[in-house]
Amino acid sequence: MARPPARRMLIRGARVWPADGHLAAEEALADLPRRDVRLAAGQIAGCAPRLRPERGEEVMEAAGGVLLPGLHDHHVHLRALAAAAASVAVGPPQARTAADLAARLHAADAELPPGGWLRAVGYHESVAGELDRQVLDRLLPRRPVRVQHRTGALWVVNSLAAERLGLDQCELGGVERDDAGRPTGRLWRMDRWLADRVPGLTADLGAVSRKAASLGITGFTDATPSVTERDLAFLAGAEMAQRLCCMVPPGVHPPPGIGAGPVKIMLDDSTLPPLDELGGRIGDAHAAGRPAAVHCVTRVQLVLTLAALDQAGRLPGDRIEHGAVIGADSLPDLRGLTVVTQPHFITERGEQYAADVPPDDLPDLWRLRSIIDAGVDVAAGSDAPFGNEDPWDVMRAAVRRPAPFRAGEAVSPARALALFLGEPAAPGRRRLVAPGRPADLTLLRAGPLEVLDSLASDLVAATFIGGELGYARG
Incomplete structure (x- = not known):
């Protein structure tokens, strides 16, 4: 969708976090200094104390609220999410x-x-x-x-x-x-x-976009498999404010305004390909200059994928989607990859997992902290509509794992929030609030300690996408 000319705005008195690529220790967050942040031409033009408003510049008072890079949902299915509403x-x-x-x-x-x-x-x-x-x-x-x-x-x-x-x-x-x-x-x-055969529902992607903006989401990576250029044209023509990155097959070219993400490779236990075939598919993605994103929800799928990546060679940006069952012996082999996970599934599906998942798999189900501790890049996606679309619910689930699932896999609130702060093309690399960066920002109406204590979506005060105000509370 064509974007209007970006406005000029000064956000005054915000606690900017993170601004230097590192998450501050949580006990130090209360002392984060206030900064003024200037938005111009769709970018952050300045970030310093006591900036003076310029002629024609709008001013928004942050009043000590936290200003974050806008949240990015690293794994979602947009058309299915829109259809789920109907x-x-x-x-x-x-x-x-x-x-x-x-x-x-x-x-x-x-x-x-x-x-x-x-x-x-x-x-x-x-x-x-x-x-x-x-x-x-x-x-x-x-x-x-x-x-x-x-x-x-x-x-x-x-x-x-x-x-x-x-x-x-x-x-x-x-x-x-x-x-x-x-x-x-x-x-x-x-x-x-x-x-292609069933009369379609009206997919109101505009409603999806508006709700996402109210949650502080400024970007999506659509993980729908087998996307066609017709699908991409539909997304490009929709009334969506968020930046879009789509997992598209080799040879499919997104229109302007949509980024080409990794190549999605689906696996099912009942139809697992031979090792050489999977390695060949990963190699085809790499030959097209694209990383691979392999759907892995079982132990055997992960083991096969790691072997195929060893055979094909690894490319920066290769991803494991979900990583629902990861054995401790596989953790070292994940280094150099990014795991895009859904920690909220433990909360949303825990009752069924406890009844259905084999006992040997339960200790390895939806790992999080142990993956991070092993030096592996980790990010999160909602997998909506197959999971809750609210990233704040995902964060709370990452912090408060329910019994009987391993409490040691929980992470700190700051680390949970960081799961949605990664670059679309490199989810493990954190985006910054700094001059020269895109003005995709989420302003919260609370200080750092209150934000981390609640991780609640109702703290979102405003969302900026390309410098434009996509949402303002009230």
Whole structure:
């Protein structure tokens, strides 16, 4: 989206943090001096005590509030997040039983016009067991229904939807079939195929952008796999204020205004590629001058990925997405990579993890502090809509790990906040509030100690993106 000419503004009396590339010790934060910060031409033009306003310059009083680099969500799925707002949530905490599932689907059905598709998201087997077309037929036989699993890997459709999609004639490997060869209604990793065949929901990315600005978010890295130039054109034309970086395949070129991130490589345990094939895919990304970002949520996926990276060679910027299960013996091999993790999943999914995750994996589930202590760069992404989109909730989860998960993996509030302060192209390298840097800033209406004590989104007073005011409280 074309940006208007950047305004000139002076933010007066802010406690700038971090300004020198290092996180101050938390006990020293109360003594951070106040600075005035000048914004001009989309950049930080000055940062010093007692700057005098210039002619025509707007002035905002920070009153000792913290001024940060704007938060960057390093792993999100923007179109899915926008679509989730027009979908019915059918997993925990909104639905916990089969009766809850039925009630929510029937309520959504009553609100839709006849014949329209019903889209449900967030399902987990703890609600009503495994879904297939027969289960959904018993709930809603006369409306096409599609239900997405909480992981995002699986869609389940009922028989009417299967008929409209022509599943009986579809020969793609993602279409699960029963012993008789009939589609079960379960579709694995077929988001793109579905999107091309199902009437789309209105994806209000403007609403996503406005909410994100109110949370202090100034940038996104979209991690949607198999992005096309048509998808990128849609994002470029949306009313989004945030800076965008997208994981795009080699040969796909983002339009002006969208950065090319690493190449996303998806892995599933049931379809793991041979080592040489995965190494070749990583090598193809590197040959195009792009790092690789490999989706790793199980122990075997991580071990395979590390071996493939050793085979292909490592490129600065190579990333492990999620790193849900990391054994202690793998920590040294992660050095030189960046792990982009989701510490809030322990809080959001802890009940299901405690019941479903093998006991041998529980100690290695969603490590955080031990990765940092091993000298590995770490950043965070919400993975929204598959996780909470609020980065402040992610930070609090990183600080306050619930029982029975290893409390020793928690980090300090300052380190949790830093998970969202990295450069988009190098998430482990912290951005600064300093002259010459982009004027992408988050102003909080509290001092450092109060901010770190609460890590609450309601402390966001203003968000600047390219020097423009994207959000102001009140």
